Amino acid sequence: MTLKKFAVTFALGSMALLTAGATVSTAQSHVNSPDPLLGTPSVATETSNIDGITGHAESGKHLYRRFCIGCHGPDGNGQGMNAQWIDPKPRDFTEATFKCRSTPTGTLPTDEDLYNAITRGFVTTNMPSWRPLNPQQRADLVAFIKTWSPRWAKEKPGASLNIPPETAITIESILHGRELFQKLECWKCHGPEGHADGPSASTLTDSKGNPILPFNFSTGERFMCGDSNRDLYRIFMTGLDGSPMPSFADVIQPNDAWDLVHFLRTLQVALPNQELTLWQTYKAAHGKDLKPIGPDSAGGAQ
Amino acid sequence: MPTKFREGANPMNIKWSRWKTILTCAFLVLAIVLCDARAASALPAGKVIALPMFARKYGLPCSACHTAWPELNNFGQVFRDNGYQLMNDRDSPIWQNPSYFPISFRITPSWHRETTTNQQVDSVPGNGLGDGIGTLTQAGFDLSGMDLWSGGTLYKNISFILLPSSDPTAVWHFESAFIRFDNLWHSPWLNVKFGRFELDNLISEKRFLFLSANGGLYQIYHFDNPGSSNNFGYGDNQIGVELAGHSANSYTRYSVSVLSSNEGGVNFTTDVVPGGTPSNRSYDVNLAFSQAFNAPGTPGESGFGLERVGAFAYIGQRPTNYETELGTQLVGINNKPFFRIGFAGDLSYKNLELMPLFIYGHDNPYLGAGVPSTAPLPPGAQAPTFYGGFLEAHYYFNPQNVALARFEQINVGQQAFTNTSFGGSNGNITAVSFGYRWYPIMFSRAGVALDGEFSRVRTIGQEPESGNGTGVVGNPTGAVWSNSIYFGIDFDF
Numbered sequence: 001m002t003l004k005k006f007a008v009t010f011a012l013g014s015m016a017l018l019t020a021g022a023t024v025s026t027a028q029s030h031v032n033s034p035d036p037l038l039g040t041p042s043v044a045t046e047t048s049n050i051d052g053i054t055g056h057a058e059s060g061k062h063l064y065r066r067f068c069i070g071c072h073g074p075d076g077n078g079q080g081m082n083a084q085w086i087d088p089k090p091r092d093f094t095e096a097t098f099k100c101r102s103t104p105t106g107t108l109p110t111d112e113d114l115y116n117a118i119t120r121g122f123v124t125t126n127m128p129s130w131r132p133l134n135p136q137q138r139a140d141l142v143a144f145i146k147t148w149s150p151r152w153a154k155e156k157p158g159a160s161l162n163i164p165p166e167t168a169i170t171i172e173s174i175l176h177g178r179e180l181f182q183k184l185e186c187w188k189c190h191g192p193e194g195h196a197d198g199p200s201a202s203t204l205t206d207s208k209g210n211p212i213l214p215f216n217f218s219t220g221e222r223f224m225c226g227d228s229n230r231d232l233y234r235i236f237m238t239g240l241d242g243s244p245m246p247s248f249a250d251v252i253q254p255n256d257a258w259d260l261v262h263f264l265r266t267l268q269v270a271l272p273n274q275e276l277t278l279w280q281t282y283k284a285a286h287g288k289d290l291k292p293i294g295p296d297s298a299g300g301a302q
Numbered sequence: 303m304p305t306k307f308r309e310g311a312n313p314m315n316i317k318w319s320r321w322k323t324i325l326t327c328a329f330l331v332l333a334i335v336l337c338d339a340r341a342a343s344a345l346p347a348g349k350v351i352a353l354p355m356f357a358r359k360y361g362l363p364c365s366a367c368h369t370a371w372p373e374l375n376n377f378g379q380v381f382r383d384n385g386y387q388l389m390n391d392r393d394s395p396i397w398q399n400p401s402y403f404p405i406s407f408r409i410t411p412s413w414h415r416e417t418t419t420n421q422q423v424d425s426v427p428g429n430g431l432g433d434g435i436g437t438l439t440q441a442g443f444d445l446s447g448m449d450l451w452s453g454g455t456l457y458k459n460i461s462f463i464l465l466p467s468s469d470p471t472a473v474w475h476f477e478s479a480f481i482r483f484d485n486l487w488h489s490p491w492l493n494v495k496f497g498r499f500e501l502d503n504l505i506s507e508k509r510f511l512f513l514s515a516n517g518g519l520y521q522i523y524h525f526d527n528p529g530s531s532n533n534f535g536y537g538d539n540q541i542g543v544e545l546a547g548h549s550a551n552s553y554t555r556y557s558v559s560v561l562s563s564n565e566g567g568v569n570f571t572t573d574v575v576p577g578g579t580p581s582n583r584s585y586d587v588n589l590a591f592s593q594a595f596n597a598p599g600t601p602g603e604s605g606f607g608l609e610r611v612g613a614f615a616y617i618g619q620r621p622t623n624y625e626t627e628l629g630t631q632l633v634g635i636n637n638k639p640f641f642r643i644g645f646a647g648d649l650s651y652k653n654l655e656l657m658p659l660f661i662y663g664h665d666n667p668y669l670g671a672g673v674p675s676t677a678p679l680p681p682g683a684q685a686p687t688f689y690g691g692f693l694e695a696h697y698y699f700n701p702q703n704v705a706l707a708r709f710e711q712i713n714v715g716q717q718a719f720t721n722t723s724f725g726g727s728n729g730n731i732t733a734v735s736f737g738y739r740w741y742p743i744m745f746s747r748a749g750v751a752l753d754g755e756f757s758r759v760r761t762i763g764q765e766p767e768s769g770n771g772t773g774v775v776g777n778p779t780g781a782v783w784s785n786s787i788y789f790g791i792d793f794d795f
Contacts, residue, residue, distance in 0.1 A: 062700075065365075065700070065701065066363075066365040066366070066701045067363070067365065067366050067377070068363075069363060070361070070362060070363030070366075070746055071361060071362075071363075080363075081745060081746075082361040082362075082363070082746055085361055086361050121388070121390060122390075123390040123391045123392075124390065124391050124392065125390075125392075126360060126361045126362075126392075128360065128362065128366075128377075128388045128390065129388065129389065129390070130377070131380075131550060131551050132376045132377040132379070132380040132551050132552065133376070133377065134596050134607075134608060135596075136596075220391075221391045222391060
């Protein structure tokens with residue numbers, strides 16, 4: 001009898017301990033991350049549409065909990081438990097401000113833009129490529145992300161940038177692109193050689209007040225918003241909202257934009273490319289005649 | 303009725319042991335139920351644990367790579383296939399803060415109870431005769447071995463794993479140690495691994511969810527025909543080089559490895575701790591291929607997820623004789639071949655994951671008979687074969703809670719001798735395991751999993767536990783039942 005009692009007490013005691021432990025851990029974690037993803041009313045209904053796939057926020061919610069919550073946070077505000085260690089900070093979805101868009105600056109991105117960003121990841125940041133998830137899952141995540149901000153209910157995404165066919169890669173095109181780089185003052189941030197060392201480079205902050213560096217073209221790193229010439233075209237035409245990188249859609253003519261693309265490629269000295277080869281040959285012969293890019297240069301700037 | 307309590311110490315012997323069992327089970331079930339209720343209602347979500355050295359490096363939640371730690375999902379598979387890289391422009395260790403050190407520890411304190419029937423015992427303790435047959439039961443608190451993981455990148459596209467591992471008494475060995483050259487010629491299809499590593503098994507026994515003595519292994523990954531001198535097991539890490547490749551999303555995967563024929567042994571022996579028999583000088587080959595696909599049907603509505611199927615084969619050889627010096631074995635010679643082939647799957651439907659596996663094994667008769675191939679085969683010797691597999695099921699209530707079940711069956715197809723005194727079923731194994739894992743803590747810096755298991759294994763007519771307890775094969779249908787009840791707290795950081 002006494003043994004039985006002892007056993008019962010022991011078992012109950014252990015259970016009590018365990019429960020207490022769980023309660024404490026729950027209470028503690030509660031401080032940092034409240035009950036996860038209770039969801040906004042739109043979780044039930046929000047959808048996304050990508051190339052014939054319909055994403056559902058309700059399914060996206062489970063995926064978000066598994067894959068994204070540690071960075072983007074239980075409230076979608078970019079304050080997941082790992083955020084404190086991460087630079088640049090995870091995106092705050094409650095602001096609905098996105099970097100990689102095909103739509104004009106200030107507008108919401110298309111579903112496809114978000115889908116592409118999730119698929120591609122941000123190669124110079126902690127944001128991984130989620131290509132290993134299947135297309136349906138990625139579409140579901142897009143739908144879920146849109147439930148974090150009321151903007152998605154009120155506004156429509158902007159119109160996608162229309163990108164004309166690429167013009168020929170010629171030395172004239174590159175030279176004209178170089179003039180634009182000077183004239184539009186890309187160098188002020190990105191530096192005359194694209195080394196991210198322009199006069200303003202060290203002063204920049206993003207929309208959350210965090211210091212941010214311009215892109216360094218010379219290291220061999222890839223662009224966050226896509227690898228191809230079309231991606232590059234889109235990057236400076238629509239800008240990276242939330243960062244100091246402006247949109248130039250209002251100041252660059254569509255075909256001129258291709259010239260700038262061709263020139264920017266020549267700055268990527270660690271990534272072999274066609275433009276670079278052409279440029280290096282040209283520079284070997286005519287390097288002396290080129291006016292250096294920068295404040296004192298009249299080269300191309302009025 | 304054998305019992306581990308001293309005569310007279312407890313007059314309620316039988317009742318007490320029954321009570322013990324009942325209470326233990328109740329405790330486990332209740333603990334699990336309570337835990338689950340808590341998890342479902344209030345816990346913060348999405349923090350399953352990974353090898354925290356990787357999770358820390360990339361700031362990822364553990365559940366990103368693991369269906370349930372330590373089992374990998376496709377994201378984790380791609381990460382692993384890429385050489386523990388996310389393939390961004392920050393994989394190289396130069397991007398890490400100098401104070402970052404790629405090390406993780408893992409160990410599991412536990413309580414468990416092991417029972418084995420039909421064991422040879424002394425009928426009177428201490429008589430030294432081995433003249434009785436009895437059931438052995440042992441129970442109490444215990445420790446697992448410890449893993450001291452370290453791994454990551456040495457440079458972009460050069461990765462490594464170093465895993466010193468100990469048994470519970472802190473005898474250490476190198477469980478894994480390899481360097482891997484990733485994405486040769488910028489192609490994910492070409493990666494070369496060099497060192498000691500786990501075979502490219504579609505269903506990994508190193509990253510699986512069972513821990514108990516009977517359930518914590520796949521029987522078929524360690525099965526060899528009774529009496530065979532072959533020691534190969536799919537579950538054992540091997541030593542050699544592996545060429546492997548995968549599509550960008552790892553849906554398609556292949557690997558070819560060339561391995562020393564010594565069961566992963568080091569120092570030219572067949573073991574990783576001192577005392578192994580000497581190895582031979584030959585090589586084995588392992589081939590693996592798998593393909594995953596998104597099941598047909600309206601995506602998102604059919605309930606099917608990513609489905610993977612694959613096939614594999616191992617062609618090896620083992621010595622049947624040794625060069626000797628004054629009788630001491632020096633080098634294995636007179637190798638004879640064996641092979642294993644099989645297929646496996648990793649299938650999902652909604653929250654259910656199903657993992658079937660089948661293997662057929664075939665040894666040369668000399669390996670079965672265990673005699674030098676220079677001598678004639680003993681009468682009746684024949685090629686030993688076996689076949690079997692398992693079906694494992696996981697049900698994921700959410701990333702923090704998973705219920706597990708597995709059924710295994712292995713049949714000996716052909717015994718090593720035609721004229722055995724025991725039946726054709728000698729060596730057959732049937733095993734069932736059930737478990738539940740709850741992950742209360744899933745930070746990317748540390749993880750804790752509570753693990754409850756019950757596992758039962760039936761082995762037929764194995765010497766000396768032959769069923770009549772004499773150590774002499776007499777009862778062809780005698781079966782040994784081994785049961786594990788296990789409760790552990792698995793943690794790593």
